[in-house]
Amino acid sequence: MAHIHIKPNWQLPERAATPEHVYLNRRQILAAMGIGAIGATGLSGLLARTAAAATEPTDVQQTLQGLRKLNAPRDPQFPLPKGRTLTPEKVAAEYNNFYEFGTYKDIWAKAAALTTEPWSLEVSGLVDHPHTYDVDELLRTMPLQERIYRHRCVEAWSMVVPWVGFPLRELIKKAGPKSGAKFVRMTTFMRPSEAPEQKPGGWFGSREPWPYTEGLTLAEATNELALMGVGIYGHVLPNQHGAPIRLIVPWKYGFKSIKSIVKLELVADEPATFWHTMVPNEYGFQSNVNPKIPHPRWSQAFEKDIGTRERVPTLLYNGYGDYVAGLYPPA
Ligand SMILES: Nc1nc2c(c(=O)[nH]1)N[C@H]1C(S)=C(S)[C@@H](COP(=O)(O)O)O[C@H]1N2
Numbered sequence: 554m555a556h557i558h559i560k561p562n563w564q565l566p567e568r569a570a571t572p573e574h575v576y577l578n579r580r581q582i583l584a585a586m587g588i589g590a591i592g593a594t595g596l597s598g599l600l601a602r603t604a605a606a607a608t609e610p611t612d613v614q615q616t617l618q619g620l621r622k623l624n625a626p627r628d629p630q631f632p633l634p635k636g637r638t639l640t641p642e643k644v645a646a647e648y649n650n651f652y653e654f655g656t657y658k659d660i661w662a663k664a665a666a667l668t669t670e671p672w673s674l675e676v677s678g679l680v681d682h683p684h685t686y687d688v689d690e691l692l693r694t695m696p697l698q699e700r701i702y703r704h705r706c707v708e709a710w711s712m713v714v715p716w717v718g719f720p721l722r723e724l725i726k727k728a729g730p731k732s733g734a735k736f737v738r739m740t741t742f743m744r745p746s747e748a749p750e751q752k753p754g755g756w757f758g759s760r761e762p763w764p765y766t767e768g769l770t771l772a773e774a775t776n777e778l779a780l781m782g783v784g785i786y787g788h789v790l791p792n793q794h795g796a797p798i799r800l801i802v803p804w805k806y807g808f809k810s811i812k813s814i815v816k817l818e819l820v821a822d823e824p825a826t827f828w829h830t831m832v833p834n835e836y837g838f839q840s841n842v843n844p845k846i847p848h849p850r851w852s853q854a855f856e857k858d859i860g861t862r863e864r865v866p867t868l869l870y871n872g873y874g875d876y877v878a879g880l881y882p883p884a
């Protein structure tokens with residue numbers, strides 16, 4: 554067995570590694586052993602981190618202060634779910650997954666480097682009216698509302714937060730899907746200068762299929778629940794939550810809810826997606842929340858609420874069966 558002279562990431566004591574991270578780090582180490590270049594990769598990664606750290610905020614409140622307020626009416630269909638507690642804003646704002654900025658729970662600091670103004674969203678593909686929107690235009694013209702949704706990450710943690718957004722189907726309606734359009738493909742920004750993990754030679758940036766992509770069937774994308782999120786807790790999104798525009802599909806595992814979207818295309822075939830491409834047997838295209846289908850490496854029967862720290866039983870479709878069960882064969 555080869556001797557590895559740097560500590561694998563998952564052994565760094567100050568970091569709270571979660572299962573996705575353990576997987577990635579192990580894989581990274583194995584890949585690096587194969588090509589014999591781990592020292593160089595590890596060192597450049599460390600130097601990049603040190604450089605970025607100089608401009609990072611030191612307190613999560615700094616990333617929330619001064620965010621523009623959004624006066625969106627509450628959607629009465631989505632009040633606080635029974636038996637759950639609203640996750641405190643600060644807790645949600647410092648417990649993120651956003652792999653472009655790293656694999657640990659310091660995303661809120663790293664994501665401050667993302668430039669979100671101006672921001673364009675291209676809507677194209679098999680549509681009658683392709684259009685590139687300025688996000689401010691969408692904020693002004695789309696029917697914004699506030700909805701409290703449960704969010705369930707595939708890593709078995711969850712939160713309950715008030716999003717501000719508009720139904721994705723309103724945008725799809727404006728675009729006018731052509732008859733051959735069967736899927737929606739969404740793409741996150743590609744900016745290695747701002748997002749360190751997208752750089753070749755970063756911790757795992759050279760082997761992952763950046764930019765992050767996700768997809769839905771057209772029926773899923775036009776379901777009432779599918780929300781384009783532009784705000785949280787009554788103001789625009791802080792960068793760590795996927796500013797300035799991200800998807801929220803609460804009946805699916807969190808990785809489907811792609812952040813900081815730059816392109817939305819209507820396509821004929823099931824699109825390749827980031828996680829499915831990397832680990833097809835662990836992260837399926839559909840990935841509906843289901844307590845009875847374990848992840849290959851852990852059970853999905855329960856989740857940890859990051860606000861209350863309670864262990865909560867996981868619900869089929871994350872509790873949204875009334876809205877989405879009809880899309881799928883009986884579970
Ligand atoms: N572009 C992009 N979108 C992403 C991710 C990511 O790494 N990159 N992580 C996903 C995962 S795994 C989860 S759980 C949610 C987390 O959203 P939050 O940080 O706003 O809670 O974002 C999803 N969207």
Ligand SMILES: [Mo]
Pocket residue numbers: 650705706707708806807808
């Ligand atoms: Mo996740």
